[in-house]
Amino acid sequence: MSHSRRDLLWNIGGGFGGLVAAQMLGAEVLADDAARPRPEWNGGLHHPARVRRVIQLFMTGGASPMDTFDYKPELQRLHGQKLGPKEKPEGFTAPAGAIMKSPFEFRQYGESGRWVSSVFPHMAQEVDQMAFLMAMVSKTNVHGPATYMMNSGFLLPGFPCMGAWISYGLGNLTDNLPTFVVLPDAKGLPYNQRGPFSAGFLPAVHQGTVVNAVAGQPVPDLFAKDKYGFATRAADRDGFALLGRLNAGHASERQDDSRLDARIRSYELAAKMQLSAPEAFDLTAETAATQAAYGLDGPRTQDFGRRCLLARRLVERGTRFVQVWSGPQGATENWDNHGSIPKELPPIAASVDQPATALLRDLKARGLSDDTLLIWTTEFGRTPFAQGGDGRDHNGGSFVTWLAGAGVNAGTSYGRSDDWGYQAVEGKTYCYDFHATVLHLLGIDHKRLVYRQNGIDRRLTDVHGHVVREILS
């Protein structure tokens, strides 16, 4: 397997561990391997990196653009008129209803003058820190495939998600924590269950580590369960040492096999992770003011707030990629507001608004935004037509994503949807372009991050993708 050596290097512990392994294996091993992160490029793989870590906030269900960031006065004029498609389009759950204006008031904010609706009073204060992709497009109107698409670039299961590709390409920044952490909504997993965090055909080590933010154990199997009384901390510590000696004896007779050494090293790292992970996940170390800023004291904001705060602590300590999900799968308590935009959107928006804003400010205040990228996105948009009264149906035609932090030209935007917010008309941005842009910031050329699987050179961006330079600084 031609990829095995590369895998080994990045798997044992990625960047740092990888270097150790490289020395262990001898320099010639690396000579014929593909590119690797270069310190002189700030850890970039193909060019200098602006970003070293990423936090992605993902709004499950399809956040409505024309009720949040995509102001469409034309909808007020045409409200109630039946102008949509006559036949149910492929992927709609119901035939299109009449044009529906946003029930929320819009105002302009900041020097950039960006229009924001009343559902995001906090985010509105920070629009000058964000760059907006106003014309994102999905190839599908169906949740499952669309969620795959925004994460892996494909409509089908089995492909690696962006976090996995980043882990594969760049390895990690620390041995003490998982490289790619996923923090799902306490109410449940998103569409496709663990599919959106899968490593697909990449080695399993690159998949997202799913952390239940309210559970006692931050990393799965970090420690033995209490009922196994023999597995004390002392037994762990001495056990790792004993195992190291047994494995060293075994390896000494098999010196040609780097995998054996890699496994030895993996237990050393496991021991380190046991020491450092609990501290990273301990939110009580944060000040009351910080906790309040993230909304940990509010019943509506505390779940998302806790996970945003955790995300900051993780990237601060070297986790490469953290994904924070808002909303579980299904059509309730998330952004899939078929039933009623005025009733269903405000509560879910409020659960995210304050914590996301606090995170953005906190990253900046701590200087983390110098090399951290913050992303707010969703899997598709919603129709300008009403569904069953005052809800909106799925629409892959146009939706909004914003980015903030390192490498981002704050206060700018790219792309435009039509006057209804139905279809993107200028600067169409597919997931390929979005992914290419994020990879670009990380110092990766999306066309050169490749893995051959069943005879096909697979990329996160398939055979597409353009870096959206318009929003980069």
Added chain:
Amino acid sequence: MMKRFLTVTVLMIQGAFSGVGAQETSVGADDSRFFTQKIAPLLTSQCLPCHSHAAGKMEGGLTLDSRSGWVEGGDRGAAVIPGSPENSLVIQAVQRDDPDFQMPPERPLSEDQIELLVEWVARGAPDPRTTEPAHGRPDPTDWWSLRPLTRPDVPSNGRGAVHDHPIDAFVRQQSDARGLVSVPRADRLTLVRRLYFDLHGLPPTPAEAEAFCSDPDPLAWEKLVDRLLDSERYGERWARHWLDTIHFADSHGCEHDVFRPHAWRFRDYVITSLNRDKPWARFIREQLAADYFYPDESGLTPALGFIAAGPLELSRAGTAPVTFVYLDRDDMVMQTMAAFASTTANCARCHDHKFDPITQQDYYALQAVFAGVGKGDVEFDADPAVAAERRRWRSLRDDAVAGRATVLLASEWDKVVNAWEHTAREQQDVWVSLVPASYLSSDGAVLQKLDDSSLRASGPRPDKDTYTITAPVSLSSLSSLSALRLDVLTDESLPMNGPGRQDNGNLHLTEFEAQLFAAENPEPVRLVFRQATADWNQDGWTISHALDGDAATAWGIFPKVGESHSAVFELQEPLPLPAASHLVVVLKQLHGGGHLIGRLKLYATDSAGAEVEILPQAVQQTLAVARETRTEQQQISLAAYVLKRHAETQLAGLPKPQTVYAASDEYSHGKKLEAPMEPAVVHVLDRGDIDKPGEVAVPGALSALNFRPARFQPGDTDQEAARRAALADWLADPDNPLTWRSVVNRVWSYHFGRGLCETPNDFGRMGGVPSHPELLDWLAVWFRDDAQGSLKQLHRLILTSATWQQASRQRVAQEQPLIQGQPLTQGQRAAVAPESAAMPSGVVGSTQVDPQTVDPQTVDRENRWLWRMNRRRLDAESYRDAVLQICGRLDLTMGGPGVRHFSTTQGRQTTPELDYESYDWSHPDAARRSIYRVVWRGIPDPFMDAMDFPDLGLMPSGRGFSVSALQALTLFNNTFVLHHSQHLATTLESEYATAEEQVGQACRLIFLREPRAAEHVMLVEYMQQHGLAATCRVLFNSNEFLFVD
């Protein structure tokens, strides 16, 4: 590898223009020179690195290495419009006006270069290149995997009479040529452990290992191989390889990751087939079309689970159905072609495959093969005799429904019909009239009770209505309740005399519901009905619609208005009648348009079966006529009624059929269809776009291969199964160059950890090239002809080769002193080769070429030339099963529904929540072999996942190998490992008294050897501090246990 690839690329790009010159005919000499001198170098340096066959890249689907490349264009359309620079995409791209469309992507062309291109297009884009790149070769099938199979000669070893094992002869030829010296045979203990894991996925017990190590029989190895192949553990181990290959799982995957409770029968089919050593061609035919090839062997139906192995996108099936069917079939095409023929056909979905000879027409021809199948539950009879009975009675039922006189009036049925008529005449009236105590219209009609206890509606006629009627039922007249009857009656007050209130006399009964209230029980019992019959059903409005719970369907009686009708509703089970019971009957009439019942009467009975059924009018009329004077039509209607009932009674008496999740002609996930699906019409989609359907695709396979017609004959493919059968025949054809190479390469890869070709699912130009092509071809022909497709013979051949039995260590054994700075001589090598003399075939260590001073680690670090065995880590299943066996609790029960290593709770949508973490490993089912666990596609078992169990959303190309801190933590702390560490410790403590003995036995069980002295001390020391369970945990984490030398 990568470097060499790049070099080749550069050469081939340069070569792309070699056709320019003498052959140019249609292009003027000036234009030709202009192209050759100005344009060609520009294309070569700026465009071809991403747009040529030679570079192996076709960004945007575009190639520019031939005229046809830019004429045909890429995903955006034709790249050049000769004479029209402004409309040519190539020009637009290099001018970079559109921010989304700029080429070359990184560095813009100079103004001069752009001008040259504009000039070229303006001149009419003269392009004198006449040779098609055609994948870099004139004949697209001139590729190792597509060439006809012939049997190469086994290389001679140059030593006259001594015959090598053929595998060793081929391997040695390659390694000798590189001066690589094979490592000697592994020691017996290593071999026996390797063989057990290879064939059974389990370690040998210490006794089994010892038995082989001390077996003096010169044929000990062959005996052991045979014995292991004869064991059913073999099928359990190797079935997993096939299930991986075809991405089989027990749930749909995707958004609605729903359980498939019957999928396991396919898993059992694979295990059984492997254990019975089913010939490969037959294995292909069964899985693609058992129903067509072996109609009398109904027990083979589970084989069709193959087609349904992959994921199912239920969410898309509901809201984007057109996309869904194309993608669902895409999955079947991809799986079939990759699994059996190592071909990535789905690359041709949007355009002809750029590198392999697979046209877009071929791809849609393959889709057309599967155009009549979906994935769903299929019923079958494992017993062919029962299946024959079922077919017989179904056929009679169908004949009865269709009224086929030749069958119905045949003398063989006279007795049945006459006997029925005899009893029918003697039947008494079993119905007791229900006297309504209260009766309500929901929408304002007036219901009135008449003297005969019937109810008549009058007054306003609402659009829709629901009647709720309450009547006492008494024990004096009925012992229990088994059926209800509704008569809709004519009445002069109704339009057309009724029985409906609609102007045309019709009515629509949407739902018939009833509840029983008993005085002592406040909770009513809802009546569950088994079936409904009526004397007359309007076409498409049968009485069964009154029980289907669907508000959109109903019973109707048009055009037979102006006459009374009856309907009977039979209960699932007779219901005991408590004293003072009341029956509430609800008649929902929700169709609208005033389709309401005008007059009705209700009855109840405690009789069941034939006695209560309503005779259709035609039958009643026939019975009224003397037998001798009946018309043929009357005879048919009577026989049809009686024989349909007879057939249904016979069918009900047959053993319940079994169910398997398989290729189904009913899409169980979509609308329930009454009739089997006709094969759908498949169009060739322009660029794979469902909105651009082109010509209709004809079922077929790859047209570039001509061993057999690549388009299946129209007459044969009308029937859905015949299409699949034709593809199976195409695949199983002895002259198919792909199939036989594919299977032997797969088998090789499982024995060696890597195939002779490293991409088992892709033998195309993007895949690997075999390291030993002659060996691969020889094995393919041998397997097809000599072994007649027997996998067990192929295993035996491979396992008895010296190549497979080599040690995995470069230096044979650490204990052997190495002569510093000098390679071992032949004699020394033979000396350090344990037992090489005992090997009957393949004398290892005595090569004909003198060992050269080559360091195999430098020349062939990856062991491509097989100078040693590959060391392998246990896969997830082998690890689990080995731990269970070592603990003495492995349960070898075979087959049956899958074992769940998790509990489920209701999820937010159709997918349940799975809890793996709190599973109780002391549960008896936990000790079954891993092949029997339920594999939930989208919610994998975290433990198996950490051990590289693949994502079965796509077809995995093999088991990966990963190492990480998280994997280490899982192996150290997962409940499975901890539970069994404790379990083993408890057992050892009960059997051995001292720490030394306990630790010693743990080593024997886990490592199959005695602990070394220093090791023993360390282990005992640790044990005394932390206990035996903690010690077992460390041993279960050791590399010695996890790796197979």
